[in-house]
Amino acid sequence: MSEVQRKKYSDQEKNHIFDQEFMPHIDSMYNFAFRLTFDEDDAKDLVQDTYLKAYRFINSFEQGTNAKAWLFRILKNSFINDYRKKSKQPAKVDYQEVETYYNSDDVDYTHTTDLRADMVKDMLGDEISNALNSLAVDFRTVIILCDLEGFTYEEMAKILDIPIGTVRSRLHRARNLLKEKLRSYAQTMGYNTDEEE
Amino acid sequence: MESNLSSAGDKKVSCAEQSKCFQLLESILDGENIPEGDKILKEKLEKCEPCYKHFHLERAIKELLQTKCCHQITPTDLFENIRKNIQEIK
Numbered sequence: 001m002s003e004v005q006r007k008k009y010s011d012q013e014k015n016h017i018f019d020q021e022f023m024p025h026i027d028s029m030y031n032f033a034f035r036l037t038f039d040e041d042d043a044k045d046l047v048q049d050t051y052l053k054a055y056r057f058i059n060s061f062e063q064g065t066n067a068k069a070w071l072f073r074i075l076k077n078s079f080i081n082d083y084r085k086k087s088k089q090p091a092k093v094d095y096q097e098v099e100t101y102y103n104s105d106d107v108d109y110t111h112t113t114d115l116r117a118d119m120v121k122d123m124l125g126d127e128i129s130n131a132l133n134s135l136a137v138d139f140r141t142v143i144i145l146c147d148l149e150g151f152t153y154e155e156m157a158k159i160l161d162i163p164i165g166t167v168r169s170r171l172h173r174a175r176n177l178l179k180e181k182l183r184s185y186a187q188t189m190g191y192n193t194d195e196e197e
Numbered sequence: 198m199e200s201n202l203s204s205a206g207d208k209k210v211s212c213a214e215q216s217k218c219f220q221l222l223e224s225i226l227d228g229e230n231i232p233e234g235d236k237i238l239k240e241k242l243e244k245c246e247p248c249y250k251h252f253h254l255e256r257a258i259k260e261l262l263q264t265k266c267c268h269q270i271t272p273t274d275l276f277e278n279i280r281k282n283i284q285e286i287k
Binding site for chain 1: 219220223224229250254256257258261262263268269272275276278279282283286287
């Protein structure tokens with residue numbers, strides 16, 4: 001836990017913060033955990049573990065600040081440190097390392113797919129979910145944080161411990177990968193993705 | 198340049214600053230605080246076909262994720278288990 005210890009809360013204050021500021025985010029936390037682990041039991045363990053850590057380190061949380069971002073950061077770190085290691089998924093590339101090596105601000109935004117807006121509108125929830133779930137965890141995470149949970153780039157940078165420029169470039173890469181997956185679905189639906197509008 | 202305009206809406210068919218524009222459009226779509234963001238967006242969508250297509254595709258996918266990505270139902274015992282664990286470490 002890297003946060004500076006700010007003050008000592010009384011037990012009553014701790015309970016108030018926990019109930020009023022932490023617990024309302026339990027559904028979002030469980031969803032995030034499930035999309036990281038793909039396993040109900042692992043997701044439950046991860047959320048429980050996160051809330052226990054949050055309680056244990058509650059003095060490093062400043063009352064009234066962004067509790068959701070703070071909790072997501074703990075959950076993400078717990079996942080990387082504990083759950084990812086025992087994950088049955090194949091080893092993933094550490095994209096953060098790659099992005100740090102190259103200048104992340106120079107990401108190429110010119111890459112496009114032939115996918116069109118009218119094609120994706122016909123897609124079903126399962127197809128979207130499967131496409132999202134098939135992305136590597138680092139890419140999946142930025143899309144969940146931004147599009148499903150509505151965090152700002154600045155909040156995402158804090159949650160993920162990466163610069164804002166890297167958030168932006170990773171999000172762009174993630175979306176291009178997602179479009180590639182959706183394009184495959186569009187083709188199976190009979191759309192000709194090479195065809196011009 | 199005449200050749201850079203589409204016949205239908207007099208929109209540019211290619212974007213000279215595509216990389217910069219797409220980055221800006223995505224930031225606006227994500228709700229980032231871009232100075233004069235609304236004005237920039239309106240201009241780009243009206244005048245540039247690649248920007249128009251990119252923005253609408255990005256927006257469609259974002260909306261789709263928000264509306265069709267089913268949320269998992271949180272297990273009913275999770276809340277109680279957390280409460281129990283907290284009591285134990287107190």
